[in-house]
Amino acid sequence: MPLDLTETERAMLARAEGAAAGTALRIVVETAAMLGAKRLIEIASVHVDGCLYHGDSGTLFVEKLVEDRGAVRVPTTLNVGALDLACGAPVRLAPHEKEMARRMMQAYQRLGCTPSFTCAPYQAGHRPARGQDVAWGESNAVVFCNSVLGARTNRYGDYLDIAAALCGRAPQVGLHLPENRRAALAVDLSALPARLMEEDVFYPILGSWLGREVGSAVPCLTGLPADVATEDRLKALGAAAASSGAVGLFHIAGVTPEASTLEEATQGTPPERTIHLSAAMLDAARRKLSTRDLAPDAPIQAVALGSPHFSLAECRSFLALAKGRHARIPVYICTGRHVVARLEELGLRSELEACGVTIVADTCIVVTPMLPDGHGTLITNSGKFAHYTLPNTGWDAVYGSLGDCVETAVTGRFSRDDSLWL
Amino acid sequence: MAVIATAIPVLPGSAHGRVLRLAQPISFWGGVDPHTGTITDAQSEASGADIAGRVLCLPATRGSSSSSAVLLELLHRRNAPVAIVLGEIDAILGLGIIVAREMGWPTIPLLTLPAAAIAALPQDVPVTIRENGEIAVEDESGG
Numbered sequence: 090m091p092l093d094l095t096e097t098e099r100a101m102l103a104r105a106e107g108a109a110a111g112t113a114l115r116i117v118v119e120t121a122a123m124l125g126a127k128r129l130i131e132i133a134s135v136h137v138d139g140c141l142y143h144g145d146s147g148t149l150f151v152e153k154l155v156e157d158r159g160a161v162r163v164p165t166t167l168n169v170g171a172l173d174l175a176c177g178a179p180v181r182l183a184p185h186e187k188e189m190a191r192r193m194m195q196a197y198q199r200l201g202c203t204p205s206f207t208c209a210p211y212q213a214g215h216r217p218a219r220g221q222d223v224a225w226g227e228s229n230a231v232v233f234c235n236s237v238l239g240a241r242t243n244r245y246g247d248y249l250d251i252a253a254a255l256c257g258r259a260p261q262v263g264l265h266l267p268e269n270r271r272a273a274l275a276v277d278l279s280a281l282p283a284r285l286m287e288e289d290v291f292y293p294i295l296g297s298w299l300g301r302e303v304g305s306a307v308p309c310l311t312g313l314p315a316d317v318a319t320e321d322r323l324k325a326l327g328a329a330a331a332s333s334g335a336v337g338l339f340h341i342a343g344v345t346p347e348a349s350t351l352e353e354a355t356q357g358t359p360p361e362r363t364i365h366l367s368a369a370m371l372d373a374a375r376r377k378l379s380t381r382d383l384a385p386d387a388p389i390q391a392v393a394l395g396s397p398h399f400s401l402a403e404c405r406s407f408l409a410l411a412k413g414r415h416a417r418i419p420v421y422i423c424t425g426r427h428v429v430a431r432l433e434e435l436g437l438r439s440e441l442e443a444c445g446v447t448i449v450a451d452t453c454i455v456v457t458p459m460l461p462d463g464h465g466t467l468i469t470n471s472g473k474f475a476h477y478t479l480p481n482t483g484w485d486a487v488y489g490s491l492g493d494c495v496e497t498a499v500t501g502r503f504s505r506d507d508s509l510w511l
Numbered sequence: 512m513a514v515i516a517t518a519i520p521v522l523p524g525s526a527h528g529r530v531l532r533l534a535q536p537i538s539f540w541g542g543v544d545p546h547t548g549t550i551t552d553a554q555s556e557a558s559g560a561d562i563a564g565r566v567l568c569l570p571a572t573r574g575s576s577s578s579s580a581v582l583l584e585l586l587h588r589r590n591a592p593v594a595i596v597l598g599e600i601d602a603i604l605g606l607g608i609i610v611a612r613e614m615g616w617p618t619i620p621l622l623t624l625p626a627a628a629i630a631a632l633p634q635d636v637p638v639t640i641r642e643n644g645e646i647a648v649e650d651e652s653g654g
Contacts, residue, residue: 112613115609115613116606116609116613119522119605120602120605120606120609123521123522123600123602123605124600124602138576138577139580141577141580143540143545143577143580143581144545144546144580144583144584144587144588145584145587146580146583146584146586146587146588146611146614147580147583147584149587149614150583150610150613150614153614228576244576246576246577246578246579246602246606247576247577247579247580248579248580248583248606248607248610249579249606335574481541
């Protein structure tokens, strides 16, 4: 074996710590060999993306790990499943698929995973420290973990994530290595109007542009004032960048933990390339976020919010904009059960439902069939929903601000304020 | 038999099947039906083609962290390609094969070959993949 394994690891491979740990370590070791890793690293936590049902094979694999007495060795949270177990929002899966999806979500819990079922685990209490090595799946969680928390993870594929949790190890490659976290290019935002950066709607557009432009390279943004860079905005930026491209880590000078300055982010060598971002470039990216042109006042069939899962603050923003008005079309707010619990404590769940909102927990509308059957057009403020709605559901998506989404919801007709872009 | 290319066996094995060569990358998740192996990506030049039972050759994959789940499902349903030859390694795809082996399901070889050599592989022609990475054709069809 080309990999340099410790004595503990060799014993684990020989099933000294049970069959499931042995299987898990074998999977990690073989993947490490494919990736050209020289050794494994110990990890502090895992976020499992593999709990979304894609077919019976995944359920059978996780149940096999349960049967072999697998138990996670580090704190492990779960990403979305294919069902809403917490709030019971209806999912149009056939009975067999529903049963297998449910079994999969349950089997992961029997391995000791926390039933968080959210794509925003970092807002559900799972926050590794700066510099810690972890093994996370789900592209938006990965980019947030690396960029905003400064913990270190690669994008772990389905089943490597749970394997890492069961053996507590991951291949020492990619973004676990400090030299690979260096920003190779700089993006200068200083030419953009300050009022743009003060709007939530700006961040998914910036992320979407960034993902298309840089692919999987590590960028460092400069010229973004620290006081506008809220956590929810960085979450939206990262999610969009990780869906239009393969961004796993970005830095923002003066904002994110590994970039007190551009120089720190580039590890002392100047960036290979600097891009000066203009409002026109962003406006072009904004247009690409809609999969069809819609005339003002055209009928629209749904509103989809919460990719990544809405935070409590985002739910409050929705309520503040809705001002008690009732929606004329279905409005889906996708969120985690951690937020639903808070909404209930605060009496806000009933307020949202009084506006006609369907709260979707544990899953979301682009990973499992939830939208009404057939074709329609929805409006969203999420760059990630804008990217995945058409390929995953067959529905068209138009992109707007949260305010645009609320106004469209209450009239049932497309309403968007484009004045920021004129 | 004539050896027409020597690939690097990332996950070695032997196989025999007709080449299905794609010029453009595809994503397994969202681009391939995990039940049947049909390419569903409308933008792929091979949209509607069936990868089941073929020696699937492509310059790269569009990476998805769920491609392992899709390939595992295809292997479980016996609708996977008989071998995959990639221009660059996709470890997440390979993961699907490793997990299938852990489950005792049939597995397939995964190999890498430079994209230029992949582009020269004969479309639709039956080939034999050997443990050592050699790709061979019957002499008469080898040209």
